[in-house]
Amino acid sequence: xxQAGLVKPETLDGLIKxxxxxxxxxxxxxxxxxxxxxxxxxxxxxWMKFAKFDQYRYTRNLVDExxxxxxxxxxxxxxxxxxxxxxxxDSHCFLKLLQGQLKETLFEWPDRKAHGDMVQKxxxxxxxxxxxxxxxxxxxxxxxxxxxxxxxxxxFSHCQTFDQRTGHRNTxxxxxxxxxGERTPFWSQLL
Amino acid sequence: MELFEGASGxxxxxxLSHLNSNSLNFNSIGDKRRKDTRHLHLSHNRLMVLPxxxxxxxxxxxxDISNNGLSVICEDITRLTxxxxxxxxxxxxxxxxxxxxxxxxxxxxxxxxxxxxEEIPAQFLELxxxxxxxxxxxxLKSIPAEIEKLxxxxxxxxxGNLISTIPVELASLPFLTYLVLCDNRIQSIPPQFTRxxxxxxxxxxxxxxxxxxxxxxxxxQLQELSLRGNPLVVRFVKDMTYDPPSLLELAGRTIKSRxxxxxxxxxxxxxxxxxxLASKCPNPxxxxxxxxxxxxxxxxVDFCGKYRLPLMHYLCSPECSxxxxxxxxxxxxxxxxxxxxADRLQRVLLG
Numbered sequence: 001x002x003q004a005g006l007v008k009p010e011t012l013d014g015l016i017k018x019x020x021x022x023x024x025x026x027x028x029x030x031x032x033x034x035x036x037x038x039x040x041x042x043x044x045x046x047w048m049k050f051a052k053f054d055q056y057r058y059t060r061n062l063v064d065e066x067x068x069x070x071x072x073x074x075x076x077x078x079x080x081x082x083x084x085x086x087x088x089x090d091s092h093c094f095l096k097l098l099q100g101q102l103k104e105t106l107f108e109w110p111d112r113k114a115h116g117d118m119v120q121k122x123x124x125x126x127x128x129x130x131x132x133x134x135x136x137x138x139x140x141x142x143x144x145x146x147x148x149x150x151x152x153x154x155x156f157s158h159c160q161t162f163d164q165r166t167g168h169r170n171t172x173x174x175x176x177x178x179x180x181g182e183r184t185p186f187w188s189q190l191l
Numbered sequence: 192m193e194l195f196e197g198a199s200g201x202x203x204x205x206x207l208s209h210l211n212s213n214s215l216n217f218n219s220i221g222d223k224r225r226k227d228t229r230h231l232h233l234s235h236n237r238l239m240v241l242p243x244x245x246x247x248x249x250x251x252x253x254x255d256i257s258n259n260g261l262s263v264i265c266e267d268i269t270r271l272t273x274x275x276x277x278x279x280x281x282x283x284x285x286x287x288x289x290x291x292x293x294x295x296x297x298x299x300x301x302x303x304x305x306x307x308x309e310e311i312p313a314q315f316l317e318l319x320x321x322x323x324x325x326x327x328x329x330x331l332k333s334i335p336a337e338i339e340k341l342x343x344x345x346x347x348x349x350x351g352n353l354i355s356t357i358p359v360e361l362a363s364l365p366f367l368t369y370l371v372l373c374d375n376r377i378q379s380i381p382p383q384f385t386r387x388x389x390x391x392x393x394x395x396x397x398x399x400x401x402x403x404x405x406x407x408x409x410x411x412q413l414q415e416l417s418l419r420g421n422p423l424v425v426r427f428v429k430d431m432t433y434d435p436p437s438l439l440e441l442a443g444r445t446i447k448s449r450x451x452x453x454x455x456x457x458x459x460x461x462x463x464x465x466x467x468l469a470s471k472c473p474n475p476x477x478x479x480x481x482x483x484x485x486x487x488x489x490x491x492v493d494f495c496g497k498y499r500l501p502l503m504h505y506l507c508s509p510e511c512s513x514x515x516x517x518x519x520x521x522x523x524x525x526x527x528x529x530x531x532x533a534d535r536l537q538r539v540l541l542g
Contacts, residue, residue, distance in 0.1 A: 055346065055369055055392075056369060056391065056392040056414075056415055057392070057415060079304070079325075079327055079348065079350070079371075080327070080348070080350045080351075080371055080373055080374075080394055082396070082417070082419075140374075141328075142304050142305070142327030142328035142348070142350045142351035142374070143280050143281055143304040143305035143327060143328050164419055165423065
């Protein structure tokens with residue numbers, strides 16, 4: 001029986017099957033997940049049906065619910081679209097670019113007593129990442145869209161967002177623009 | 192380089208993109224195919240010119256010539272009377288590259304991002320049906336006042352340029368829903384933005400803004416506002432210089448506040464016009480007006496309990512206080528009473 005870590009995912013469906021296998025175990029090897037995500041070669045015709053863009057802001061499009069152990073989703077970023085500074089509650093976040101580029105800025109956790117600008121840790125252009133902690137992700141291109149594949153384990157529905165100027169934090173509920181290729185109705189979106 | 196017709200399975204789409212070719216010859220495309228084609232993809236080649244024969248595609252509605260080496264657009268493109276969408280991103284085009292009669296086209300969507308425009312060409316401002324205009328990532332130094340001619344405009348993307356001021360006329364666009372001005376050098380937003388009733392999303396991040404006009408609160412449709420990367424003032428600035436009002440201003444204030452009647456028979460027309468320009472002091476306890484002489488006052492407003500934005504408005508004298516608080520001294524502190532209701536501006540991306 002072959003180990004999941006040695007198989008290169010040929011298709012998006014193949015990747016999902018391998019991920020399901022990996023997450024059957026209770027203990028997950030972070031590096032294994034990272035390698036599998038990296039190994040998938042992006043083929044637009046496979047993920048195009050999930051890549052629904054919105055003119056005004058980036059969208060989160062659910063691809064697979066991972067039997068409750070993980071969420072796999074595709075984010076679509078129009079020109080200039082960016083996220084707020086956010087954490088991932090206590091989940092692991094794996095990110096891989098399928099098209100275009102994203103800039104990631106990592107931040108120090110603000111001291112609850114301190115006021116004033118949040119401290120930037122680092123900035124880089126992403127191809128893929130496995131991040132813990134606070135970051136802002138942006139498509140800084142004025143000409144190209146970006147599409148990224150995200151895996152979160154365990155899945156989470158709330159996270160904190162931060163005001164860069166003051167470190168003030170806020171809990172927000174995450175919503176999906178579409179699920180499994182179908183646009184989710186407006187009434188189910190809040191923030 | 193000769194091209195084969197069977198490039199795409201769908202009859203009205205002709206895909207000649209990503210062929211790495213530096214010239215195109217449409218001779219091999221049959222008459223019927225030329226007439227049937229509605230969508231023509233020529234992006235990601237190495238074209239230096241767009242062939243004149245482009246006009247053979249008489250029913251063309253969508254043309255993508257992005258990611259080539261074009262430095263000029265041929266005049267024959269103006270013969271494509273049904274063209275609705277033109278994408279020409281990432282070329283070497285500037286305002287001198289556009290054909291003279293370009294403004295006669297019936298375009299609805301125009302994307303010239305990633306080029307070398309230093310000015311918005313006059314021909315673009317003739318496009319009455321234009322709904323979406325993108326000139327992101329160019330070298331624009333300003334926005335012309337004639338932008339108000341684009342009365343159908345809903346989407347305007349000008350991010351990544353060198354713009355330092357915004358003309359008041361931009362606020363005259365009645366259907367503008369999405370306005371992107373990020374990554375520029377903008378120092379202030381005109382208070383006339385209050386007229387942009389349809390504005391849903393405003394992108395201002397990475398500019399030189401220190402405050403916003405108070406009038407921004409009246410944009411009831413606004414759901415997204417990005418302000419990160421601006422040097423927004425965080426504390427009230429106490430020293431605001433105040434020029435004493437002129438005699439003309441004092442006379443004007445008296446006439447207005449005492450409701451003295453006047454007509455064109457009493458006064459020369461330039462004074463009538465001056466009196467019509469009176470602005471009401473926002474302080475509800477003050478029935479005063481002001482003309483040119485006023486105090487700029489910065490007020491911090493809480494948005495949904497999340498973010499504090501510095502908003503600026505004008506008061507008629509230093510003795511007047513902001514409508515937001517009864518005690519002018521409290522403006523010096525960080526805590527404010529005024530807050531915007533939670534259903535407004537839910538997605539302020541300040542953070």
